[in-house]
Amino acid sequence: MNRPTRALPFDPTRVGREALPALPALLRGMPKAELHIHIEGSLEPELIFALAGRNGVTLPYASVDALRAAYAFTDLQSFLDIYYAGASVLLEEADFFDMAMAYFRRAAADRVVHAELFFDPQTHTERGVPVETVIRGLARARATAQQELGVSSELILCFLRHLSEDAAFQTLEQALPYREHFIGVGLDSSERGHPPEKFARVFARCRELGLRLVAHAGEEGPPAYVWSALDVLKVERIDHGVRSLEDPALVARLAAERMPLTVCPLSNVKLRVFDTMAQHSLAAMLDAGLCATVNSDDPAYFGGYLNQNFIETFEALPALGAAQAYRLARNSFEASFASAAQKQRWCDALDAHFAGV
Numbered sequence: 001m002n003r004p005t006r007a008l009p010f011d012p013t014r015v016g017r018e019a020l021p022a023l024p025a026l027l028r029g030m031p032k033a034e035l036h037i038h039i040e041g042s043l044e045p046e047l048i049f050a051l052a053g054r055n056g057v058t059l060p061y062a063s064v065d066a067l068r069a070a071y072a073f074t075d076l077q078s079f080l081d082i083y084y085a086g087a088s089v090l091l092e093e094a095d096f097f098d099m100a101m102a103y104f105r106r107a108a109a110d111r112v113v114h115a116e117l118f119f120d121p122q123t124h125t126e127r128g129v130p131v132e133t134v135i136r137g138l139a140r141a142r143a144t145a146q147q148e149l150g151v152s153s154e155l156i157l158c159f160l161r162h163l164s165e166d167a168a169f170q171t172l173e174q175a176l177p178y179r180e181h182f183i184g185v186g187l188d189s190s191e192r193g194h195p196p197e198k199f200a201r202v203f204a205r206c207r208e209l210g211l212r213l214v215a216h217a218g219e220e221g222p223p224a225y226v227w228s229a230l231d232v233l234k235v236e237r238i239d240h241g242v243r244s245l246e247d248p249a250l251v252a253r254l255a256a257e258r259m260p261l262t263v264c265p266l267s268n269v270k271l272r273v274f275d276t277m278a279q280h281s282l283a284a285m286l287d288a289g290l291c292a293t294v295n296s297d298d299p300a301y302f303g304g305y306l307n308q309n310f311i312e313t314f315e316a317l318p319a320l321g322a323a324q325a326y327r328l329a330r331n332s333f334e335a336s337f338a339s340a341a342q343k344q345r346w347c348d349a350l351d352a353h354f355a356g357v
């Protein structure tokens, strides 16, 4: 990272807002990476019901429609309650495989060439599902997605921040025999009241183990949580981070370090971080020189996969045009945990896509 912003491979005045009909096609077709997707949040209601039937799990909803009707969230916690209930149908390795393959097919259709998937082992181990079952199912899906769809991927193991640091250490111990299957660790679940520093020791241990580090911060929590994710946990990416804009000194630091922020616009509107998409700060973040990326977070719950996030955000924010589309896709490659050579190949493909503009 810390690379200077390079010249655009096209004339940005040719595909700006004035050429709006061209913009959705440009967004849909550009190669991109997704860096903030909770794989359990890709579980569509239809698959939840199919897995419930397969596994003999009784759901507290009568139908797919009744479940979908419950997706009216007032904040992060109101979403998490339903998200954990949905995940209760995942019991066997094949369930994790099917869930991840459904996501990879959607991602490939959105021209996602690389995805870094969060998974929440504690959501499953607490129900008696071994971490081995979770990781083996996801790992098999990764290999199939690479072979059949040409989508590369990594796994990031997330600790649930509403649980204790001791529980996070236990989860790490359980997962370490499968270390080759995950590239890093993250921190998710209820943010308010659970600051990053609660997990200082377990992140320090993960760092010693050579794991890559990310954390949700500044989604609902204050800018102070972003500072401590950087300074205490020493993360390499901030997940969400939208509330950073409330703190000019923090913005200056994030920009100077080109610290990636994995922004999730549809999620932010559904969870009422912003009242409307027109109020979203994505354009302001790019304007401030931040290394922002666009992501879907929990696409089955928030109204769309990655391209839907791009399309709705660009429709709502007049400051976003072709130059910002290019920058966001480029940021997604730069911010990924892929090798420098791989990043260069993706950036070349991106340049080729925009060269025809």
Ligand SMILES: Nc1ncnc2[nH]cnc12
Binding pocket: 038, 041, 076, 083, 188, 189, 190, 191, 216, 219, 267, 297, 298
């Ligand atoms: N948006 C989000 N924030 C925190 N934890 C999550 N787990 C799944 N989605 C999440």
Ligand SMILES: [Zn+2]
Binding pocket: 036, 038, 188, 216, 239, 297
């Ligand atoms: Zn998230």
